Amino acid sequence: MAYQGGAVQGTVAAGFEGVQDEFAAALGEMNASPEAQLVVHVDGRRVVDLWSGDGTEPDTLMNVFSISKGAAHLVVALLVQDGVLDLDREVSSYWPEFGAHGKDRLTLRELLAHRSGVPGADGGFTDEEIADDRVVAARLAAQRPFWEPGSAYGYHAFVIGALTGEVVRRVTGRSIQQIFEERIRAPYGLDLYLGLPEELEPRRAGTLPHLPTPEEAARLAARKLDPNSILAVAGNQNGPHKTELVDFANNPTVRALGPASSGGVGTARGVAGMYSAAIGEVDGRAQLLKPETITEFARPQFHGTDVITGNEDVFGLGFEELTALFRPLGPEAFGHSGATGSLGFADPGAGLAYAYTRRRFGFPSRYGAGPENHKLIAAVYRALQAN
Known part of the structure; x- marks a missing residue:
């Protein structure tokens, strides 16, 4: 059914x-068009x-x-599935330099679960550095951790893809971006880069x-961030x-290099197509991930307080565990949100792939899915049940 009503x-x-x-x-319901x-x-059909x-x-x-994190860690899932990477092997066995300052016992599983202790670097990164995963990885290999590696969870907003990507590079000789292009984006013709x-x-x-709104502006003006806090480091x-997120996204160097944590560019068609191919x-192509791989990567690895944000959270391996936030989703759903309020995920039990992308930031979203996703997802599942 074609639809054109108002702005939709x-x-x-x-x-x-x-x-x-x-x-x-x-x-x-929004005060500005998003x-x-x-x-x-x-089941592979666009509805x-x-x-x-x-x-x-x-x-x-x-x-x-951060929908980019889902694309990057789909690559990691494929390499684990292929036997190229071992989730319970130490990161330093693949990448010896990373073992500095007590990081030598951190496993790939713990790294994927945002438990490395290095969500950023002393002194921060320049705009050029934060766009380059290899530069970020080199700095963080030498960085003293901000908590004992493996002991706590803290969301690595700008750097997780650089860290996991360096493991991929050391093992395969290829960047996570190159493998995504060769094994996922190009074969399926996805508008996601x-x-x-x-x-x-x-x-x-x-x-x-x-x-x-005036009320929101007042709340923003009242916010103060301690530059020495772990939240400041991670951001x-x-x-x-x-780093200002709007400037980061609109930086041509970021778009060209495509840092795996947050530099991806795409359409909702591209994001949904990726998750549809995953499950x-x-x-005529077989699904990218075997059921046992989906189970492993979707399984919660952490449930508790994020030491960076102070929020309660649940995380899988490289993907957000979304069932606690969006109740209709099945137990093996996996995906990732993006800072403007965007969200992409797959729910294998329902045969469903979902993608919502936004150009404009919402409020107070900085990293997570916009609240409108709750109603959109509920409507999708009502339609599934009715059909």
Whole structure:
């Protein structure tokens, strides 16, 4: 069914009309258009394909921030599945330099679960450094950890992909970006890039800042961040070059290099296509991940307080464990959110792949999925049950 009502355009399959209504309602509740895309696949078939906002089309490329982590760690999952990487082997056995300052016993499993103790570096990174995974990895190999490695969980917002990517590089001789391109993006024709080709730049739409209400502006002005705190370290706010997320996304060096933690660029079609390929047959190709690999990577590795943010959280191996946050999801669902409020995931039990991308930041979202995802996901699962 084709749909064009107000600012919302696109198509939905019969029975999924409620999703289009919820998408339109979610956009209408916001004080500024989020310029968003929503795509859902069921058993490899696209059943929802919606978009909205000035200058936004279904093939408009957006910075997807930490959705990039899902793409990068799909590569790691494939390498574990192939027997190339061992989750319970020490990182330092692959990457000897990383063992400095007591990091030698940290396993790859613990690294993927954000337990390394090095979510950032003393003095922070410059804009050029934070965009380059190899530079980040070299700095963090020599970094003294901020907590005993393996003893606690803290979200490595800007650096986890550099750390896991260096393990991949040491074992395969290839970057995580190259393997993603060769094994996942190119074979499936996905509009999702860890390193945006220059010729695709005209299709990219810049990331937009949140437009706060007066009340939100007052709350933002009252916030103070201790530059010596672990939160400042993880957010790269602890040095002379404090990373601002809008500027980070709109930096052409970031887009070109595609840092695996947060530098990906894509569409909701691309994100949903990736998760659909991960859990099911697409165009005659077998699903990328075997059921036992999905079980391993989706299984919660940590449930408790994030020592960086102070928030309660649940994390799998490289992917967010989403069932605690989004109740309709099955126990083996896996995926990752992005800083603007975006979200991508697969739910193997339902045969479902979901992708919601936004150009504009919400409030107070800095890292996690936007609250509108709750209603959108609920509408998707109601449609599944009804059909």
